Amino acid sequence: MNNKLVILLVEDELAISNFISTILVHNEYSVIKAESGREALRLTTLNNPDLILLDLGLPDMDGIQVLKDIREWSNVPIIIVSARGHEREKVEALDLGADDYITKPFGTSELLARIRTAVRHSHKIMEENHPETDRIVIGGLSIDYDKRIVKLEDKEIHLTPIEYKIMTLLSRNVGKVLTHDFIMKEIWGPYVNENQTLRVNMANIRRKIEINPAEPKYIVTEVGVGYRMVDEV
């Protein structure tokens, strides 16, 4: 039996679809191609892919709708492929359950890294019933969830409770983009709209864990979308 991971590629532009599938096949993935929303939905139910690459601009229906329909019954990792400048669209997709997004034009390595992260996440959730590992290490940064200690190059970093909560949230979703709204809801509850507070907290965290806050290594900003903790430095 074929052990390759199956990726459903939903893209109506033939040239792009061709080049992505070439890259994916060369990197030991098996690729199914869909050119429209309906076809994508049909192939998802039929083949149960391990990951979906979804372009939001489709000829027959809105990509967002495809995302909603799939999310109604499946937790398959979905990566949105979108054009630059459509931040609102990205945020919407992420809030509707997309796992990640990648902005056109993108490089091969970037695409593969995103796919790896997404697959790893889904495996984590599927394989371990207790996803709560007790610690995480990224480069020089380590977080010990049991002891609630954050260390940078073996030196303990003092974080306020809110800052620690944000760090935990980002590190539990390492590699994934978390939207501003999502973070705010998780930390402050559903009725608070404290955009400014989040920025201030992030700025403080950055000053504590980054060498140069203007060139962050661990938590990067996705302009207009949210924050992402990198999974490898």
Place this chain on the structure above:
Amino acid sequence: MLRGHLKIFFGYAAGVGKTYAMLDDAKVQYQNGVDVVIGYIKPNSSAENMALLKGIPALPYRKITDPKACYEFDLDAALERKPKLIIVDELAHTNHPGVRNRKRYQDIEELLNVGIDVYTTVDVWNIESLNDIVESITHVNVKETVPDYIFDHAEKVQLIDMEPDEIIHRNEEILLTRDYMPQLREIAMRKAADWISHHSRVSTDKTTNTKLLVCISSSPSSAKCIRWTARMAEALHAPWVVVYVENNQHERLGEESKKILQSNVELAEQLGAEVATLNGKDIATTVAQYAKLSGITNIVVGKSRNKKTLATLFEPYFEDKLISLLDNIEIHIIPDNEIKKKYRRFSMQRYKKKVTFSLKEALKMIGILAIITYLSSILTAFNFGSQNIILLYILAVLFISRVTSGYIYGITASILSVFLQNYFFMEPYNAFQFLRKENAITVFAMLITALITSTMTHRIKTQAELAQVREQRIEVLYEINKKLLVTRGLDHIVTLTGEYIMKLLERSVILYLEDPIHGGKGTLMLRQEDPDGDYLQSEKERSVAHWVFANQKRAGAGTDTFIEAKAYYVPILSQGNVLGVIGVACHGDKTLNHSNRAFLRRIGSLVAMALERQRLSDEQRQILIETEKEKMRSNLLRAISHDLRTPLTGILGASSAILENKERLDQETHDKLITNIKDDSQWLIRMVENLLSVTRINEDTANVTKTPEAAEEIMAAAISRIRKRFPNQNIRVTVPEELLMVPMDGTLIEQVIINLIENAIKHSGSETLITVLLKREDDMAVFEVSDRGEGIAEKDFPYLFESYVPDGLRTADSSRGMGIGLSICMSIVKAHQGIMEAYNQQEGGAVFRFSLPLQGGDENE
């Protein structure tokens, strides 16, 4: 919107069948498929009429219960229903209180204004200008009248005629006008004929060189002159002016007379006259001057059969004076048949009003007389003659008239002087003796002299006061005009006008520049004395303002429309458009008098000019912006097509080289060509991203949607993208300890930073250090990118941020450079209300910096 057409069914008596003819016509229209609605027909109409009504849809009557129950035409329902044609009987009807308009013809005008055609009926005696003629025939004064312009401007007039005998035969009960029927019939036909001749003229402008002027006074008989002139003007197709001269008599007019004057002016306006109020002591001279200046050919004056009184014995008659002043003008004299008694009563009242007693003034008078008496006794002691004493007393009277207000003191003083002089300084001393021959003459002469002196002084004084008031008004108008001339911006114009009106009329003012129904808020100027001005902004008042916008006519307190409103509203008109509405509070029954209204009108025209000027300059600026934008766009297009061609040629060449020479290419050349394609494509992508940024800037406002962003995050995002592309570049980034939240479009500012760093890398090479700095300077966040490269060439400076540089002026290096990039940076920063600049450092290398304001983001996004 197209105005609706008015068809009038016109008759000379009740019962000629106007309503029948109208309904018959309506029925035909209805059967032809026209959307006809019956708006109002008298409920007790004849059986024949009722039969015709059958089948045509009708609007329900509006039931009025207060103050007494009656049924009225429901105007709002008609406007709501908006049929093609509506039937509204009785044009001259006066609405009951509680209905918006006082008169039905106003209702009909509103219907016409929204484009609804109207059929209506009217009788000859209801025509305003014929009112007095009909009255002279029938001896019945008809109160319900319709202004002539309604009739004259009707698109169709159908004369319904019937033999008088037949009318009487058909309607037994109509006997009232039986005897006058032939005459009324004649007048009606003439009026209809006038209408035809009026409408058959090709051009509607009044071309004849006849121009009529009618002099009016506060006498009720002036109405007759006005009507006569209106008819004359209509017949001659001539323009006409109504003139009222405000002299020192004016201030003395009683309330009653002022009211009559006001109603005369209103009548004139209704009949389509231009009304002018002149100021001058002598009526004839003033009128003559005005007539000369405005090219008047005919003057109409009313003449009462006043007997010459003592006072006017030596004054020539008004018309004689006019004739002597104006030799080329025709003068028409209209006899005044008013009953004299009425007038007397007025004059009595008039003088009663004048006599007011003030202790202070009286004391002044007594004081002066006492001093003079004392002085005279001293002089007598020194044997100065009694003639000197007389002179002294006359001096005293003169003095008293000067320092007191009102006739009464001067006159009293003159009489008292006579007594005092007679008592103290005339033989026999300390006793009255008028009967002695020499004394009698002295007393008489002195009394007359004192009286004349007193009245003259008083007159001079009132005239000076009048002149002062007049001058003040003119000065104010001049001042407003001067200020409006230098005022820019609608808000300022409105505030200035409001303040002046408030100050001068001593009332609260509200100004609308936009129809309240379309969201116009209005600027309220509240006087400190009436702290509660909320009523001016109530729904009801706003609907009045809206009506004025829609109908281009004044309304509110003191007019015929929306009588119950608490303010008086006038439109600011310019070339048939309402530019705004001025509302003046008339709280507590203080309606505006004629001169205040005239003043408002004058201010209105000044404001209209100012607004018009403002609009023109706004338009001009808009055009300038448009052309600027157009220029920018075409420059951008030219630059793009130039810049895109190069990499595309490269890609095309490289790819076809690979495809066509598959076997012959060695691996190295092959890879090199592929790398070229990749580089060119990347360049193209960056270019397209830059172009896409421009589309995010709002076309019309040159603005962007701003959200507060952490400046350092944006900077970090830009740096990380640069790092991906130039992994080996030496870049030093510094951000302040303080978190700077800047309202911006994050994606665009990221683009700006990327462009600037890329530009720096390109001009300094990959080896040198590039410094990127974020800092705070006062209320600005400053982003700075500096390099150690060759700096900016002097000749590039003028075109640094231009998208299109004339060929040959461009340095060879920048031909495939960031030409567009920098210009896009500039427009993005400008759209953020930021500042962008570039300069060379002394130690070498260029610095590009831009600053964005820290405040002023739209928090709604």
